[in-house]
Amino acid sequence: MRHPSGGGGGPPHPRPPASASHRVWRASARRVGACRDLSHPGGPPVSDTPRFRSDMTVELVKHSASDSDVLWAARVSTAGEQSLEEVSKDPERSKGLINYLMRDRHGSPFEHNSMTFFISAPLFVFREFHRHRVGWSYNEESGRYRRLDPVFYVPAEERKLVQQGRPGKYEFVAGTPEQYKLVSEAMADSYRQSYAAYQEMLEAGVAREVARATLPVGLYSSMYATCNARSLMHFLGLRTQHEQAKVPSFPQREIEMVGELMEQRWASLMPLTHAAFNANGRIAP
Numbered sequence: 215m216r217h218p219s220g221g222g223g224g225p226p227h228p229r230p231p232a233s234a235s236h237r238v239w240r241a242s243a244r245r246v247g248a249c250r251d252l253s254h255p256g257g258p259p260v261s262d263t264p265r266f267r268s269d270m271t272v273e274l275v276k277h278s279a280s281d282s283d284v285l286w287a288a289r290v291s292t293a294g295e296q297s298l299e300e301v302s303k304d305p306e307r308s309k310g311l312i313n314y315l316m317r318d319r320h321g322s323p324f325e326h327n328s329m330t331f332f333i334s335a336p337l338f339v340f341r342e343f344h345r346h347r348v349g350w351s352y353n354e355e356s357g358r359y360r361r362l363d364p365v366f367y368v369p370a371e372e373r374k375l376v377q378q379g380r381p382g383k384y385e386f387v388a389g390t391p392e393q394y395k396l397v398s399e400a401m402a403d404s405y406r407q408s409y410a411a412y413q414e415m416l417e418a419g420v421a422r423e424v425a426r427a428t429l430p431v432g433l434y435s436s437m438y439a440t441c442n443a444r445s446l447m448h449f450l451g452l453r454t455q456h457e458q459a460k461v462p463s464f465p466q467r468e469i470e471m472v473g474e475l476m477e478q479r480w481a482s483l484m485p486l487t488h489a490a491f492n493a494n495g496r497i498a499p
């Protein structure tokens with residue numbers, strides 16, 4: 215089954231100074247929306263025609279994060295100023311130290327690093343995301359200072375639609391073709407209607423901050439989110455499912471898609487820390 219609209223891309227957002235490894239990671243091959251420019255609120259919308267997406271995008275825009283940051287912070291307690299030299303001396307010992315810190319939950323050495331992500335996802339994902347308060351900084355595009363673009367979430371075919379079981383033990387199974395058709399058509403109709411009401415109010419001179427009340431939580435937004443490895447691990451422990459997790463969590467699939475993309479990027483920056491996180495049951499130290 216096809217999406218209610220083929221959609222179309224838009225101009226890329228101007229980026230902050232990026233590192234050499236600046237890359238966009240997507241949860242789905244299909245991308246029909248556009249990123250937004252947080253630095254130019256009030257700019258013109260990309261288009262007034264509603265567009266539909268099923269994917270999440272995560273771009274690592276800036277980072278200062280490596281396994282050696284963990285080792286450096288941990289070894290300062292015993293080696294003082296010489297700890298920087300210690301980092302590459304003995305790789306096996308370094309791996310062992312990171313594993314020990316993770317296992318015994320000595321968490322603070324995992325805080326001396328920073329990753330800034332640009333994330334594009336529906337509002338309902340951000341609502342869950344912003345519950346993570348500790349070790350996170352956020353800036354999101356404004357619905358008061360700019361006209362919001364009509365980009366909306368419609369689940370992809372691989373998104374399981376039917377929930378079975380009891381709270382805390384839910385299982386999700388694939389929907390029937392009829393259910394997928396219903397979901398995508400009902401959502402698209404509702405999105406078009408609410409965006410038409412939004413536009414009508416703006417054209418009548420109503421303030422953006424008032425008119426936006428008609429827009430649904432399936433609307434895409436974008437934000438910068440900055441965290442460190444410790445706060446990211448806490449997020450991943452709650453917002454992803456993984457066979458190595460000692461304490462299973464049951465996150466909503468869409469925030470999990472964002473988490474998976476962030477995790478891929480983080481794992482490539484801090485492979486020893488990532489491996490120790492998995493080996494110790496994905497519990498943040």
Ligand SMILES: Cc1cc2nc3c(=O)[nH]c(=O)nc-3n(C[C@H](O)[C@H](O)[C@H](O)COP(=O)(O)OP(=O)(O)OC[C@H]3O[C@@H](n4cnc5c(N)ncnc54)[C@H](O)[C@@H]3O)c2cc1C
Binds near residue numbers: 347464466
């Ligand atoms: C599967 C799932 C379902 C959820 N369902 C719901 C729901 O139905 N309703 C709902 O409201 N929320 C729900 N949540 C959100 C959840 O309750 C948390 O708000 C969210 O996961 C953030 O976790 P956190 O507070 O540990 O993270 P952070 O805010 O990042 O805090 C990190 C850690 O710091 C410490 N900490 C932070 N603030 C305090 C404080 N004030 N006092 C003491 N210690 C603190 C705690 O140790 C905490 O674990 C759900 C989360 C998940 C993963």
